[in-house]
Structure formats: structure tokens, C-alpha cells
Amino acid sequence: MTSTRYLDIAEKLAVEIAGSAPGTRVSSEPELAARFGVGRAAARSALQELERRLLVRRVRGAGTFVNRRIDYVISHSRPPSWHATVEAAGATPRSQIKSVDRLPLPAGRAAHLDRPAGALMHRVVRTFYIDDLPASWIEEWIPVEVAPDLDLALHSVESIDLVLRQMGRVAPVRAWCRASVDLPPPEVLRGLGIEASVPVWLVDSVSRDARTGQVLMASSAWTRADAVRVVVELSDTVYPEEKTCG
Amino acid sequence: MTSTRYLDIAEKLAVEIAGSAPGTRVSSEPELAARFGVGRAAARSALQELERRLLVRRVRGAGTFVNRRIDYVISHSRPPSWHATVEAAGATPRSQIKSVDRLPLPAGRAAHLDRPAGALMHRVVRTFYIDDLPASWIEEWIPVEVAPDLDLALHSVESIDLVLRQMGRVAPVRAWCRASVDLPPPEVLRGLGIEASVPVWLVDSVSRDARTGQVLMASSAWTRADAVRVVVELSDTVYPEEKTCG
């Protein structure tokens, strides 16, 4: 005997919720315990297994709900847009500026920003939401000379991209990026409303001006893997025949 | 009072094991329960928290051990090599061919392989190990005309890359790839020795001949996130000034 009844229950529930809309309520632990004739511990384990599979989201005091997971594709061929991506998935996007500071560039950032450590930078921290749930925490570093009054402008305009285009007269494009799954620092954990450890994406990016190639921004985005399925795509290489210019 | 003693214990242990070598034994559940004056449940929760953080690996009947996690960088600038990557991290790599078949190309694969569905292909399934632990499960599809006797050659030579270079007279390079974190099918879960759900990378790749651009191979690699930290790097864009030819 395998004596893993909680996995059997999880399997049954996984099939049942496969056809349910995101946000649908899942039976509570006591309900499942009664239905399957097990203790609350086994029912709880089954729901936790579904949570590990990113199929449900559990909220203390509220219940267990079918999870929504959004695809976010990173590639050179498509410009990054949180709002467009979330809306395309049928959910409601929202972003909020947590802080805007002027700080000297930390040494760890200098390599990506083409500027010496200590140079004066704007540091913007934002949180991105899906259906009012914090899903992504982003820290962005922008040289002050690119847009000297960025901090003031962000009081009226929310989009950094827009401000840079208008005030900085530049066209930011994602030039480089590195994605992985990591353990976030405590500040980020709090910002994302995470208590125990769940997988979180870390995407480091550098934006350049499309015309001059000047570095405009370096950012680190921490994104909950249970809310967003990040997909990184390396574009197809050009064949040698097409690469040679002459 | 926040009665989360297990998180306090986990934090203490995390600091303690931070300086330990991979493979070092961690105290057992009963030992921790006695040491911190808690029940076995709390001690167990603490170790499970460390497991979620990918800091330890737990084996039933054996114990809890400090985990080793290897960086695997995917980018256009570096050729993929499991053995080199694992050895660079100070661990022992190993690979094993699970099966070699001749099968018609499934419809889902046709798009990446530049061949019609139903075309005859080699299908090679391999498992990659780190220190004798299964870490990666790879399915590779190669058109038979690229290397007609691939299946026979693999009896004596382990490396597909080598066989293609010698028999197929081609130079395979990674042309395209897409990486994310997903739920593996049951066959893969068994192959990786996974019971409950843990995060697993899925990396789909296409290799082409460096000279002709011909598609040589399409593969899907499932890799345990607790064993390998996959890092996908999008190379920096070329500036417009450099891109224009002539």
C-alpha cells in the first residue's frame, strides 16, 4: 500500500478545478476531510500539494481559490508591457510607485549602467498587481542626467517609459536581460506579501536608447512564480549566409 | 505573539548551514525537537522550510543534507555543456541514455524541426546526474537523414554532439531556446525521482548546423530547480550604428 491518500485527493481535485475559472472557491479543509473520510491533516496536505503545483492560492481566514497564472514572455522581438500582458490574460493590472529617491549608484549596479559607482541616480521602486494582488516588485535605476526631473514628473505621470520619452527625448528598448529563480531579500518578501518561501523570478534588465545605444535604465524585477509564468526566449540565430554583409 | 517558532528555527539553521559544505548532514527532526524544546511537527516544518528555500535536500530513511545548487547559464555566447558546467561547480557529472527509438515526428514538434509531422526521427531520452542524483531529463529529436545510424553509434559513443559531428558532418549550435518553470508529465517526474511537486525548469531548444543553418535537433530538457539554477541571458542588442551594413 502506498498510504499517500493526500496525493490521491490532490489528483482528484486537480482534475475538478482544471475546468474552473480563476478565483473559484475550492472546498475547505474540513469539507474535504468529511468528503474523503480522512482527518484534517490529509485534507490540508492535499490542498498544500495543489498550492505547490501553483493550481490554487490559499488565504488565511478566507479560503482556497483557483489560481490564475499569467504568461509573461521576454524576448528581443516584443517590447515589455505589464499592463498589456495582464490585460491580454483577462485580468486587471495595476501599478503603484512605492518610493522615488536620488541615490549614489551602488558598486554592484555600476557594471550594467556604464557609469562609475557613486554617480547620482534616480531609484524608483514600484509594485505591480494582478487583480489587486501584489505580483511583482521592481527596482529601477536611472541616471539623473537622462531625465533630471524624473522624480517630480512621476507625481503626475505614472509611466517611467512615457516620462523618459517626453522629458529625456529618448526611446527606451530592452537591450539585455538575465532571468532566473532566486530567494528574494526580506524587503521584497514583504512587498510581495510572502510569508513562507515560494519560488520567485528575478529578472535583471538594461534598457538603452534605440537611436544612440546610450544606457537609460537598469532594473531588477522580483516576480511571484505562482502569479506569473515567465518565459524567456532566445531569438533564432541568423544564418551565416544572411549575417555577412557584403 | 506570532507563534511561528518553526520559522525562527529555520532562520537559525539557515545561518548555521550557510558555511557548511554540500552533503553535510543536518540534525534530524527528533534532535532539533529536543534542542529547541518543540514537538516533532515544528522541527519538521523548519526543515521543510529550508527545503523550500533549496538549502537542504531530504531523503527518507537517510536524513537531511546541505544542498548543492549549480548555475547553468544559457546564452548565445556560450555553447551548452552539462559535464563542463557541473565540473566547474566542483561536482561529478554523469549521463545515461535511457532509450533510443525511431518514431514518426509528433505534430507538436513539427514547428521547431522544419519537417512535416510523421517524418521519421530518432528520439533519444537521456538522464543527467549531479553526484549520482538525477537532475535533468532530456528528450531529443533528430531527423534520421541527419545521422542515419545514430542509434547504432550511441552504443559505443555517448555524446550525441560528437556523433553528429563525425557521422553527420555538421557542427550543431544552439539556435533558439525557450525556458520557463513548469509541471512535468508523470514520466519525467519518475525519471527525476520526484514524489511531491517541486519547481522544475523546462528548456526547449533547437540546434542548427553552424554552416548551413539546417535544423539538426529539437529537444526538451526538464531540470530540477533544486539542483540547478538556470540563468537565461539575452545578449545585448547591437546598436543601430553597428547594425547597418554599408
Added chain:
DNA sequence: GAGCATTTGTCCGTATGTATT
């Protein structure tokens, strides 16, 4: 190979804390 102690995995019942509704 058989037997044994150790260790983790599963499960029970019960109780209390805490957040949500």
C-alpha cells in the same frame, strides 16, 4: 540475506492562534 536502529513520510485527533468575512 536477515535483522535492527535511524530517519523521514504519512496520518490521526485535538487545541489554539489569527486573519477574513
Added chain:
DNA sequence: CAATACATACGGACAAATGCT
């Protein structure tokens, strides 16, 4: 405030895998 639901924790029990004798 009350009811609900999840989070934590206790003690106890047995199963299953491992490693050693």
C-alpha cells in the same frame, strides 16, 4: 461580535526507505 478558514503546534502511531550489523 460571531462564524469561518487557514496556520501552527502538540502527542502519538505506523509505514517505508536507508544504512549498518
